[in-house]
Amino acid sequence: MPDTPETRSFRLGVAGPVGTGKSSLIATVCRELATELRLGVITNDIYTDEDARLLRSAGVLDPERIRAVETGACPHTAIRDDVTPNLIAVEDLERDFAPLDVVLVESGGDNLTATFSPALVDAQIFVLDVAGGGDVARKGGPGIARADLLIVNKTDLAPYVGVDVEQMVKDAETARDGKPVIALSRTDPASIALLTAWVRSMAHVVRTGDHTPVDPGPMAPHSHIGENGEVITHVHTH
Numbered sequence: 001m002p003d004t005p006e007t008r009s010f011r012l013g014v015a016g017p018v019g020t021g022k023s024s025l026i027a028t029v030c031r032e033l034a035t036e037l038r039l040g041v042i043t044n045d046i047y048t049d050e051d052a053r054l055l056r057s058a059g060v061l062d063p064e065r066i067r068a069v070e071t072g073a074c075p076h077t078a079i080r081d082d083v084t085p086n087l088i089a090v091e092d093l094e095r096d097f098a099p100l101d102v103v104l105v106e107s108g109g110d111n112l113t114a115t116f117s118p119a120l121v122d123a124q125i126f127v128l129d130v131a132g133g134g135d136v137a138r139k140g141g142p143g144i145a146r147a148d149l150l151i152v153n154k155t156d157l158a159p160y161v162g163v164d165v166e167q168m169v170k171d172a173e174t175a176r177d178g179k180p181v182i183a184l185s186r187t188d189p190a191s192i193a194l195l196t197a198w199v200r201s202m203a204h205v206v207r208t209g210d211h212t213p214v215d216p217g218p219m220a221p222h223s224h225i226g227e228n229g230e231v232i233t234h235v236h237t238h
């Protein structure tokens with residue numbers, strides 16, 4: 001079924017390394033915006049539907065609006081190179097719950113440099129956390145430098161891991177040429193309000209056709225451990 005203005009949602013990717021808080025951020029967005037915007041969620045997991053189950057059990061959205069794509073050994077392939085299973089999942093969700101305003105797509109998150117193809121999402125958030133170290137933002141990479149929004153998450157943990165949040169945000173802003181950075185914690189309502197305001201305004205810009213999806217760029221060469229324990233090393237050329 002072709003996209004029509006009635007069924008096409010704002011597709012928002014959420015990428016970033018494992019454990020930085022992508023699922024939690026999606027749960028927060030659902031909790032805050034589910035009465036205002038019609039939402040759906042797609043998760044990408046390697047072999048399971050763990051993230052989808054976690055989000056369903058959070059009780060922030062009708063469980064039927066949360067679906068999982070199982071990606072196999074190389075989860076970023078499903079958000080960059082062969083986005084077909086994800087596109088089908090998004091379009092199915094859009095059709096089953098038409099009309100949806102926003103579909104959030106969570107990446108499998110195996111790699112610091114994995115980002116979404118603009119063929120799959122209209123805009124993307126890249127999530128770092130303070131526990132990953134204050135210098136991560138300075139190191140850059142396509143998601144950090146060019147995602148539409150960068151989140152420095154779990155700021156409540158900063159005192160315990162010796163990270164200066166203000167400095168980390170400054171470093172990130174320098175790496176991003178002025179594109180937005182939000183220091184976020186699920187315990188800080190003011191930071192959550194900044195996040196929801198960004199989602200709301202991006203949904204509006206996408207709906208009015210004033211946004212062109214941008215590819216943050218190819219990821220660095222990297223290796224994985226395959227299903228049978230073998231090491232797979234490869235590059236993505238686009």
Ligand SMILES: Nc1nc2c(ncn2[C@@H]2O[C@H](COP(=O)(O)OP(=O)(O)O)[C@@H](O)[C@H]2O)c(=O)[nH]1
Nearest residue numbers: 017018019020021022023024154157185186187
């Ligand atoms: N202290 C703190 N922990 C958080 C926050 N957000 C998420 N977490 C925790 O970080 C861990 C990983 O979160 P999750 O959302 O599963 O990360 P994902 O792998 O990126 O999806 C979980 O134990 C969450 O409870 C936060 O703002 N503050």
Ligand SMILES: [Mg+2]
Nearest residue numbers: 022023051106
């Ligand atoms: Mg997750």
